Structures are given as structure tokens and as C-alpha cells.
Amino acid sequence: MAKPKEKKKQDDQNPNQERQDKMDDDTQDTQHQEIDQEKSNKKKNKKKKHTVTIETVAENPNNISPIVGYFPSGYDPLKNNNKVVDEEVSTKLYRNVKRSNRLQLVVSPNGSQVDFVGTNYSGEATSAQLCTYSLGVLDKETQTLKIVPIAANKIIRLEPRVRGSEAPETEDPDTVKQDQLTAEERNDKMRDLTQMYSSKKSIRQARKLDSLRQQEDTGNQEEFDRNIAGAINKEALEVAITTDNARNIPPYDLAATTSQLAYPLDRIIFNGEWDYLLDVFELTKAGADMTLDLYPSFVCNRSYKLDHIQDEYEKKRLAGIFSFITHLVKFKDKHSMDGVSSAKHHKIPVILFQKFSSLFAVTDSKRLPDDKLNLLISYVLVLTLIADDFRSDPTDIAKDLRMNAVALRVHYEYLGCKFVKEKNVLLATLPVPLQFPTLRRKRRR
Incomplete structure (x- = not known):
């Protein structure tokens, strides 16, 4: 009578054992799936290497180099990727008639009354140029990386403006004042800036150049005095009249x-x-x-x-x-x-x-x-x-x-x-x- 009871007890325990075995199998399957997923992610995240030919394009005086502008307001012209960017944004570049080195970049979103305007002669662009910039373009078909210089090494800040609500931009007062300086005043200002901020070598070169200019001016003055002193005879007078500049x-x-x-x-x-x-x-x-x-x-x-x-x-x-x-x-x-x-x-x-x-x-x-x-x-x-x-x-x-x-x-x-x-x-x-x-x-x- 004892044996049948023991068999029944074992039969009662078998379902629990089966459920435990099934849970273990599920856990192993989940672990295998996670490992496979990790391997798949590693393959996807693995960086693809390219063997490219680097080509450096020199700046051409006849063609303008690329111009780079950025939007400090956070505007993103590529936000709507389902549309063509050229249809969304109109980009125009203006050049000053009298001063060809002055450029103005205007970006106008389609259907908006706001224009983004930036110049290379006012605002942030007038700050000290501490480094140079270039633009790299990778062509995957030809495996060529072209590096081209940015125009005047200036990255233009595009400020938002409501169309028609503002008067034309006026130049920076410091820039206008700089243009109105005479040659002597400009040399004095450059001399002061050199003494304050330049290296010792540049300061020595500037001092030597000033010394040479003073010697040249002194020599010209002495020659002029000699010509005046000897102007009593006709031959010396002709020499005085026939100067180097003449x-x-x-x-x-x-x-x-x-x-x-x-x-x-x-x-x-x-x-x-x-x-x-x-x-x-x-x-x-x-x-x-x-x-x-x-x-x-x-x-x-x-x-x-x-x-x-x-x-x-x-x-x-x-x-x-x-x-x-x-x-x-x-x-x-x-x-x-x-x-x-x-x-x-x-x-x-x-x-x-x-x-x-x-x-x-x-x-x-x-x-x-x-x-x-x-x-x-x-x-x-x-x-x-x-x-x-x-x-x-x-x-x-x-x-x-x-x-x-x-x-x-x-x-x-x-x-x-x-x-x-x-x-x-x-x-x-x-x-x-x-x-x-x-x-x-x-x-x-």
C-alpha cells in the first residue's frame, strides 16, 4: 500500500518540475536572443572605413570661395527633410560695388517675413582672426575628399530681421572711424597695437622699420637743404628741379x-x-x-x-x-x-x-x-x-x-x-x- 502513495506523490511533483524546466529553457532562449541582438548591434555600430584621396583646392581670385553662415537663433533650414531645401530657402549673396571685398549673405525662408542677414565687414566678423577655416566635402562615389578654403576665413553670423521693418544696416562706428583715419594716424594706431599685443620679434621689426623711415626722411631733408644751398648756379638749380619723383x-x-x-x-x-x-x-x-x-x-x-x-x-x-x-x-x-x-x-x-x-x-x-x-x-x-x-x-x-x-x-x-x-x-x-x-x-x- 505504501508504494502506490509514493508514486502518486512523485506524480504530483512532476508538473512543478516541468514548469521549472520550461522556465529555464525560456531564460536560455532570452539570453541567446540578447547575445544575438548585441552582436547585431555591434555590427551595425561598427564604423565603415573609407580609403579616400585628399585634394586641397587653392583659393582662386576669379571665383569666390564657399561662404559658411550659421543661425544663432536656432533656425534649421533642414528640419523638414521631406521637402526640397532649395524650394524652402532662398539664398542670395551681395557684393559692394565700390568695395568688392565686402559681402552680404541673405537667407530668406519661403513664405516667411523674416530674413537672416550676415556680413563679413561688421559685427562678429570684424573681430580678430585667430585661425583659418576650410570646408571638407566627401564624395563617396569617387572616394575623394576635397578641402576648400572658406571665403576670407570668415564664418558669417546670420541675424534675423523682419522684412521691411528696419532701415538698411549702418556700418559699425569703429569701422567708419577707421576708414576716415589718415595714413599717419593709422600708422600711429598700428604702432600702439604692436607695442601692446605683438610678440617681441614683431616689436623689434617695427622699431627697426620706424628707424629706417626716420633715416630716410632725414636724408631727404638734408638733400633738400643741399639743393637749396646750391641753387645759386643754374646747373644745381636744374638738378634740384629734376627730382626722383619727377x-x-x-x-x-x-x-x-x-x-x-x-x-x-x-x-x-x-x-x-x-x-x-x-x-x-x-x-x-x-x-x-x-x-x-x-x-x-x-x-x-x-x-x-x-x-x-x-x-x-x-x-x-x-x-x-x-x-x-x-x-x-x-x-x-x-x-x-x-x-x-x-x-x-x-x-x-x-x-x-x-x-x-x-x-x-x-x-x-x-x-x-x-x-x-x-x-x-x-x-x-x-x-x-x-x-x-x-x-x-x-x-x-x-x-x-x-x-x-x-x-x-x-x-x-x-x-x-x-x-x-x-x-x-x-x-x-x-x-x-x-x-x-x-x-x-x-x-x-
Whole structure:
């Protein structure tokens, strides 16, 4: 009788055991599902790698670079992804007629009376530029990453304005005041800012530049006093009237007895500027070659002369002349449409860049006036004469200046040069005393 009871007891316990086994199986299935889900999520979250070709696009003066604007109000033109953005938002870019470097960006949402307006010459854009910006565009089909510069390195702040309720934007009073400053006041302000915020090296360069300007002004005043004192004879009076500015050529001496003194080198390259003209000398000392993409052909074709000079002072002097010619040619290219690409990466020392900008009167349009362009060409030709011991072949320098050799001959003659023929080659020479060509007037019939 005991055995049947025990069997019944075991049968009563079996359903509980089955339920427990089923629960264990469900738990294991759930755990497997969680593991599979984790694996699936890891596969989805795994970053896809791309092997791309990076292409850096240089800034083109003929085409405007991309402009980046942001909305501080929180407006998002891409909020409604189901619609075409071009139909929702109208974007327009305006350029100032008188000042082409001033831009205004206007974003107008369709069906709204609010415009978002930003400029690159007022507000936040006028703050100090501490870094540069570029925009990267990845083309997955061609596996190419293009990096393009942002226009003027400015990210424009787009402020909301109710259409028609405001008067046209007025310029920042500080900007207007800055435009009304004279050249002397602007130089004084820049000098104060340099002393307050610039590095020690920049401060030393600024002080040296001021010292050179004072020496130049003092020298001009002394020369003027000498001319006034010697104005009692007719010849000295003619010299006083025929000044450097009247001829629009480098400083000269009509009483010079040698070609070397006709155009004094110390009045073209000042004493403090030679320390910034050592690049050609250091290249020669290191045994490196000068390439045509970095130096004019005139300099490259005459670099062999430096190897034949034993005296270090004379070698530094000729190398400095070559370097000065290079900076002048590159400065001309920077301010001309046909040569801007060749001078894009050329670095002109600050002390020389400021001198060239003042001497050749660079305008807001960045183009050299015709008279100042002729003056720059005259400076280059005088230095090439000095480098060639006053017997110079104008073929390569004409190529560097992007001029016709026949047109360049007029500039030589204006400097008082004469041409001689040697072995079927025309050479420009500088006889003394200087004799400038006189203007010929047509007779009236």
C-alpha cells in the first residue's frame, strides 16, 4: 500500500518540475536572443572605413570661395527633410560695388517675413582672426575628399530681421572711424597695437622699420637743404628741379662719374634691410639649387656667379640683390592678374612688404597704378644692371616681368641706358654722366 502513495506523490511533483524546466529553457532562449541582438548591434555600430584621396583646392581670385553662415537663433533650414531645401530657402549673396571685398549673405525662408542677414565687414566678423577655416566635402562615389578654403576665413553670423521693418544696416562706428583715419594716424594706431599685443620679434621689426623711415626722411631733408644751398648756379638749380619723383625712377645722381654711383645702392636697399635678404645666400651656402617656381629666371640663370666669388661680403651683397629682385618681382605678381598664382606662396618679409606698399601706393583694389608699376619696373631694371656689372641682357628679366623685350627697352632708355650689340646679343649699358631722353613735341602745321 505504501508504494502506490509514493508514486502518486512523485506524480504530483512532476508538473512543478516541468514548469521549472520550461522556465529555464525560456531564460536560455532570452539570453541567446540578447547575445544575438548585441552582436547585431555591434555590427551595425561598427564604423565603415573609407580609403579616400585628399585634394586641397587653392583659393582662386576669379571665383569666390564657399561662404559658411550659421543661425544663432536656432533656425534649421533642414528640419523638414521631406521637402526640397532649395524650394524652402532662398539664398542670395551681395557684393559692394565700390568695395568688392565686402559681402552680404541673405537667407530668406519661403513664405516667411523674416530674413537672416550676415556680413563679413561688421559685427562678429570684424573681430580678430585667430585661425583659418576650410570646408571638407566627401564624395563617396569617387572616394575623394576635397578641402576648400572658406571665403576670407570668415564664418558669417546670420541675424534675423523682419522684412521691411528696419532701415538698411549702418556700418559699425569703429569701422567708419577707421576708414576716415589718415595714413599717419593709422600708422600711429598700428604702432600702439604692436607695442601692446605683438610678440617681441614683431616689436623689434617695427622699431627697426620706424628707424629706417626716420633715416630716410632725414636724408631727404638734408638733400633738400643741399639743393637749396646750391641753387645759386643754374646747373644745381636744374638738378634740384629734376627730382626722383619727377622722373618716377629710383634715386639717382646726375653728377656721378661711374655707373656704380649713378644709382646709389644704399638709397635703394637700406642698411637694416640686408638682414632680411639672406635666403639666396643661405641656399648657396647649403649647396641647394634655385628653382624657377620659387625664383625668377634672371636670378636662377646668374646663381653661378655666387660660386665664383671668394669674398663673403661681396657674395652676401650680390645674393641680397638677387633676393631683393625676387621680392620685387613677386610683389608685382601679387598685384597683377596674370601672375598672382606664381606669387601665392611667396613670403615677403614684413619690413619689405610695408616698404613696397608705401613706395608703390597699393590701392584698395590691390592693383598697382600705372605710374607706380613703371616705378617698380625701374627698380628691378636698376638692380639687374648692378648685378650684371652694367652690361645686362634683358631677355630673361623681360620674361619675369611678363613684358615684351621691345616694350622693356623703353624703360631702359628712360633710365638713361644705351644698347650695344655683342655677338648678336643686345646688352643694356649705363654710360655716365646720366643723360635722360627728352620729350619730343610734334610741330603744328
